[in-house]
Amino acid sequence: MTLRAVWHALLTVALCAVACMGWAEGTDPTADAKAATREVLVMLRLPPPHFRPDSDYLGGYARQSGSAGRQRIAEELAARFKLRVVGSWPMPALGVDCFVMEAPDNLPLGPLIESMSLDARVESVQAVNVFRVLSHDDPLYPLQPTAALWHLDELHRVATGKNVRVAAIDSGVELDHPDLEGRIVLSRNFVDARDAVAELHGTAVAGIIGARADNGIGIVGVAPEARLMALRACWQAPSDGNAAACSSFTLAKAVQFAIDNNAKVINLSLGGPRDRLLERLLAVATSRGAVIVAAADPRFADGGFPASLPGVLAVASDDVQDAPEAIYLAPGRDIPTTLPGRRWGLVGGSSYAAAQVAGLVALLIDLAPDRNPQQIRETLSTSETAASSPRHRHIVDACAAVARTVGACACECKIARGLSPILVR
Amino acid sequence: MLRGVATFLLCACASSASAQLSGTLSGVSDYRYRGISFSDRMPAAQAGVAYDDPKGWYVGAFGSTVRLEPPGGPSSHFQAIAYGGYATRLPSGISVEAGGDYSVFTGASDLDYGEVFLGAATDSLNARIYYSPRYFGKSSNAVYGEINATQPLIERVSLHLHAGVLRYRYESPYAAVYSTQPTENVIDARIGLRIDLDVFQLEVAWVGVSNHSAAYVITGSSSPNTFVASLSISF
Numbered sequence: 256m257t258l259r260a261v262w263h264a265l266l267t268v269a270l271c272a273v274a275c276m277g278w279a280e281g282t283d284p285t286a287d288a289k290a291a292t293r294e295v296l297v298m299l300r301l302p303p304p305h306f307r308p309d310s311d312y313l314g315g316y317a318r319q320s321g322s323a324g325r326q327r328i329a330e331e332l333a334a335r336f337k338l339r340v341v342g343s344w345p346m347p348a349l350g351v352d353c354f355v356m357e358a359p360d361n362l363p364l365g366p367l368i369e370s371m372s373l374d375a376r377v378e379s380v381q382a383v384n385v386f387r388v389l390s391h392d393d394p395l396y397p398l399q400p401t402a403a404l405w406h407l408d409e410l411h412r413v414a415t416g417k418n419v420r421v422a423a424i425d426s427g428v429e430l431d432h433p434d435l436e437g438r439i440v441l442s443r444n445f446v447d448a449r450d451a452v453a454e455l456h457g458t459a460v461a462g463i464i465g466a467r468a469d470n471g472i473g474i475v476g477v478a479p480e481a482r483l484m485a486l487r488a489c490w491q492a493p494s495d496g497n498a499a500a501c502s503s504f505t506l507a508k509a510v511q512f513a514i515d516n517n518a519k520v521i522n523l524s525l526g527g528p529r530d531r532l533l534e535r536l537l538a539v540a541t542s543r544g545a546v547i548v549a550a551a552d553p554r555f556a557d558g559g560f561p562a563s564l565p566g567v568l569a570v571a572s573d574d575v576q577d578a579p580e581a582i583y584l585a586p587g588r589d590i591p592t593t594l595p596g597r598r599w600g601l602v603g604g605s606s607y608a609a610a611q612v613a614g615l616v617a618l619l620i621d622l623a624p625d626r627n628p629q630q631i632r633e634t635l636s637t638s639e640t641a642a643s644s645p646r647h648r649h650i651v652d653a654c655a656a657v658a659r660t661v662g663a664c665a666c667e668c669k670i671a672r673g674l675s676p677i678l679v680r
Numbered sequence: 681m682l683r684g685v686a687t688f689l690l691c692a693c694a695s696s697a698s699a700q701l702s703g704t705l706s707g708v709s710d711y712r713y714r715g716i717s718f719s720d721r722m723p724a725a726q727a728g729v730a731y732d733d734p735k736g737w738y739v740g741a742f743g744s745t746v747r748l749e750p751p752g753g754p755s756s757h758f759q760a761i762a763y764g765g766y767a768t769r770l771p772s773g774i775s776v777e778a779g780g781d782y783s784v785f786t787g788a789s790d791l792d793y794g795e796v797f798l799g800a801a802t803d804s805l806n807a808r809i810y811y812s813p814r815y816f817g818k819s820s821n822a823v824y825g826e827i828n829a830t831q832p833l834i835e836r837v838s839l840h841l842h843a844g845v846l847r848y849r850y851e852s853p854y855a856a857v858y859s860t861q862p863t864e865n866v867i868d869a870r871i872g873l874r875i876d877l878d879v880f881q882l883e884v885a886w887v888g889v890s891n892h893s894a895a896y897v898i899t900g901s902s903s904p905n906t907f908v909a910s911l912s913i914s915f
Contacts, residue, residue, distance in 0.1 A: 302700065302732035303775035304801040305767040306808065308742035309704045309728030309912075321732065323879050323914035324702030347803045350769050514773075515803065542771055 293358045294341065294383040295368060296503055296532055297332060298351040299325045299376065322352070328376050329354040336371055337362060346507065348514045348539045351378050353532070355504050379531065386501040386527030388425065388456045388489060388550075388606055404586050405615070405653035406666035407475060411468065413661060416478025416617035419624075421520040422513035423610070424506065425460050426499040427452030428485035429595045434466040434473035441484040441516060445508040453595040454491040456499045459602045460524050461485055462593030463610040464617070473599050474591050477614025478621075481520075486512060489525065503530050510536040514543060519620050521545050522613035524606035526552040526559040534564060541566040546616045546628045550609040551582045558582050568616070568632055570609040573650060583635060585612050585651045615653050622660045634659050703729035706912040711744055714824065714844055715868025715889030717903040718759065720747035738779075739764035748788060750898035756785035765797075775801045777808075790817045791897065795824075805829050815848060816897045822848040836877065840885070842870040848896045866891045881912045 302321060326343070333340045338356040345352050358367060364382050371380040420440075430439050430451050439461070444452060461483060468479035488509035489501035506523075510533065513521050521540060526549070537547055551558030551571040556579055562569035563581075571578050572587020587608035594600045612635070619631055626634070634656050636649060654666035704727070710717055711724035718724070730740035741762050748756040765779015782794040793816050799808035807827045815822035826844035833839055846866040872885030888905040 300700070300734060302738065303736065303767040303769045303777070304803070304806060305738055305765060305775070305777045306763060306779055306781070306797060306799060307728065307730055307740060308761050308763065308781070309706065309726060309730075321700060321702040321730065324700045327915070328700065347769075348773060539773075543773060 293360065293364070294502075294504070295338070295356050295358060295364060295371070295380055296383055296507075297329065297354045297356055297371060297380050298346075298349070298378040298532070299328055299354065300378045301325070301345060301347060301350050301352045303350065325352045325354075329356070332356075332371070332374065332376065335374075336367060338367075342504070344504070344508050344511070346511045346536065348511055349532075349535050353504070353507060355383070381503070381531050384503045384528045384530045386489070386503075386506065386525045388497075388499045388501075388525045405477070405611075407477065407653075409666045410618060410653060410657055411475075411479065413657060413665060414618040414621040415468070416465070416481030416614065416621050419478065419481045419520065419617040419620045420484060420516065420518045421464055421478065421481045421522065421613060421617050422484040422486055422509070422516070422518035423457065423461050423464060423522050423613070424486045424488050424509045424513065425522070425524060426454035426457035426489040426491050426501075427487045428457045428461040429453035429593070429597070430485070432458060432462070432593050432595070432597055434462055434470070434593045434599070436467070438465050438467055438476075438479075438483050439485045440482045442487075443485075443509070443512055444487045445505045445512070446487055446490050452487060452490075454487075454489075454499065455497055455595055456489070456491065456524070456606065457485065457487060458595050459592045459600075460522065460606065460610040462599075463590060463602075463607055464522065464614040466593055473593065477611050478617035481614070481617040481621075484513065484516060484518060499525075501525055501527075503532055506530075507532050507536055510540060513545070514540050518545050520613050520616050521547050522610055523547065523549040523561055524609045526550060526555075526562060529560045533561060537561060537564060537567065541628055544627060546620070546631050548609050548613040548616060550605040551578070553578065553605065566628060568612065568628075568635070570612045570651070571605045572603065572608045575605070580649065583612060583649045583651050584608070585615075612651055615651065615656065618653075619656060619660050622657065626660075699734060700732045701729065702732075702914065703727065704912045704914050706910055708908060708910040710887075710906060710908045711746065712868075712870075712887045712889075712903070712908060713759075714846060715866065715870075715887060715903065716894050716897065716899060717901065718744070718746040718748060718899065720749065720899070720901045721903075721906070722747060736766050736768045737764070738767060746785070747900070748785065748791070748897070749900040751900060753898060754788040754790070756788035756791065758786040760784050760786075767799075773802060777801070793817055795822075804831060818896065820849045822846060822896065833873075836875055838874050838876070840870070840872040840874055840883070842868075842872075844868045846894075846896070848894075864891070864895050866894050866896075879914050881910075881914065883910045883912075884908075885910075 329340050333356050338358055341357050342355040368380050371377050464476055465478050465481045465483045466474045466476035468475040486509040488505040489499040492498040547567045549562040549567050551562040551569040553571055553575045557563035558569040569582045570585050571582045573584040585608040588603045589601050590607045592602055635651055657665040706726040708724050710721050711719035724745045726744040728742040732738045743760045746759045761781050761783045763781035765777050767775055767777035769775045777799045780796040785791040793812050793814050795810045795812035797808050797810040810824040812822045824846045829841040831839045849863045867890040869888045870885050872883050874883040886907050892902040892904055
């Protein structure tokens with residue numbers, strides 16, 4: 256049995272497994288918001304690190320001096336507003352210490368947030384929102400290796416995303432998957448205390464971005480030499496392997512970590528209601544040079560949140576009809592990728608289209624590390640007018656983007672070089 | 681100066697609900713100040729309090745028991761430091777600060793001195809440079825530069841690194857003979873492991889200093905390289 260035959264057999268088995276799973280598109284984010292938890296996020300100001308003789312040798316990190324004082328203020332606020340402090344996390348990128356407080360069932364959150372925002376000790380306050388990963392609802396697309404559309408083989412001759420830090424903020428990744436083994440340089444769980452959690456959506460996204468190349472098995476990631484950070488901020492639904500939820504708090508912790516660790520690309524294959532805390536953190540990440548790639552939710556005209564934020568590269572699957580002009584379209588069907596249980600399978604949807612673009616952005620940064628997020632977005636911008644629609648469609652053309660970056664032909668150059676003289680003559 | 685800081689702290693706390701007051705109580709096996717033992721290599725008790733204004737202004741005070749017993753000189757058994765300044769975060773994430781501190785020694789007021797400093801910090805690294813026109817009450821000036829780094833290792837455990845260089849120009853009876861006064865450089869370093877247990881912090885550190893008996897202050901004992909431990913409670 257040849258490797259090719261093995262590969263097809265694996266995909267067939269995976270396809271059947273996928274069919275049995277009954278993949279479903281993420282549930283309505285607005286419904287999620289209505290069913291949000293009873294928790295609020297209360298931000299207390301985190302003073303900038305400064306001279307203190309009693310912590311002179313302890314650096315300036317937020318957990319050091321003053322954290323007990325903020326904890327005390329949080330407890331006072333909780334007592335005043337009849338809440339319970341359930342956790343906290345410093346977010347020096349915003350200059351805040353974020354406290355999670357739980358409200359009793361009979362306390363309406365709207366008036367509570369309004370009252371708390373008037374307290375001078377509170378920097379800001381908001382409800383905990385719920386986000387959903389954005390994957391396709393039709394699992395049985397014909398087998399179609401998406402990487403071929405972008406001529407990955409040829410692109411990888413000029414760039415592999417080497418040493419570019421890519422943060423995949425998603426559900427858990429199977430770290431010892433044969434196609435991901437050794438590819439994850441940093442892994443953190445911001446959901447619970449477990450060490451490693453292998454979940455479908457996160458494992459699939461990680462594989463698309465950076466699965467190992469040339470190892471004789473499985474797939475090739477779009478950026479097979481990028482430094483992948485697997486940041487678990489979402490948790491898989493017990494009843495549906497492909498569905499996963501995340502909260503404002505878990506996502507904010509992961510974004511803060513990505514900023515702290517100098518991520519150059521942050522992939523958010525998820526969507527939900529507008530969230531002020533995340534909006535602020537993502538703005539800081541962008542201002543420090545990170546390219547944010549987010550899956551666009553086709554049910555929202557602006558792509559939903561966080562895809563609709565200024566500066567965020569919003570990506571939807573290219574089979575989405577009438578996508579707004581601000582949204583980039585990338586292959587989003589039949590993408591072979593890694594799945595938990597040392598398996599591979601086909602996935603589809605905007606989540607995975609975004610993951611591919613995140614990998615492509617890593618390639619572009621590998622080629623031109625000095626380009627800022629705005630320049631990277633401009634490099635990707637290829638506008639075309641579809642015959643069926645008067646509107647421009649931003650189809651991501653990887654070869655054109657790489658060619659624009661290096662200033663030379665990137666794909667099918669042999670043919671182009673062969674044709675060129677004839678055309679001249 | 682100390683009285684002024686105390687008055688400011690009281691007024692500030694009463695006037696601004698959004699300000700933050702915090703402090704620590706500590707016990708240390710050996711109080712090392714820029715590498716030099718100020719407790720005669722004996723344990724010391726310390727306390728510190730800081731007030732952070734919402735706009736970035738801060739003031740604070742720190743006190744420690746000391747055992748400065750130079751032969752034939754006045755002894756001191758308590759050091760207090762009052763400090764204040766302004767710190768702000770830049771959009772890049774780097775914080776910068778400027779401030780001053782004043783140190784007093786009970787029973788040995790001729791050691792009292794003030795200094796000003798400038799600093800920059802990220803969340804894991806900070807650096808400061810201090811200038812004192814009359815370091816430890818002498819008529820000579822001193823410049824101290826330090827770099828501190830923090831690296832989380834595992835949950836609740838972090839590594840702390842410190843390196844400092846003091847360039848001290850000391851009084852010389854030969855100043856009239858030579859055109860420049862002699863200077864002394866003292867290098868100190870510290871490598872510590874810290875464990876955070878909610879409000880408690882335990883630190884074990886190795887402290888090294890290039891000049892075990894620094895000329896700028898006569899403590900009555902030398903300061904060999906050693907391990908020190910501290911236990912602090914934050915409030």
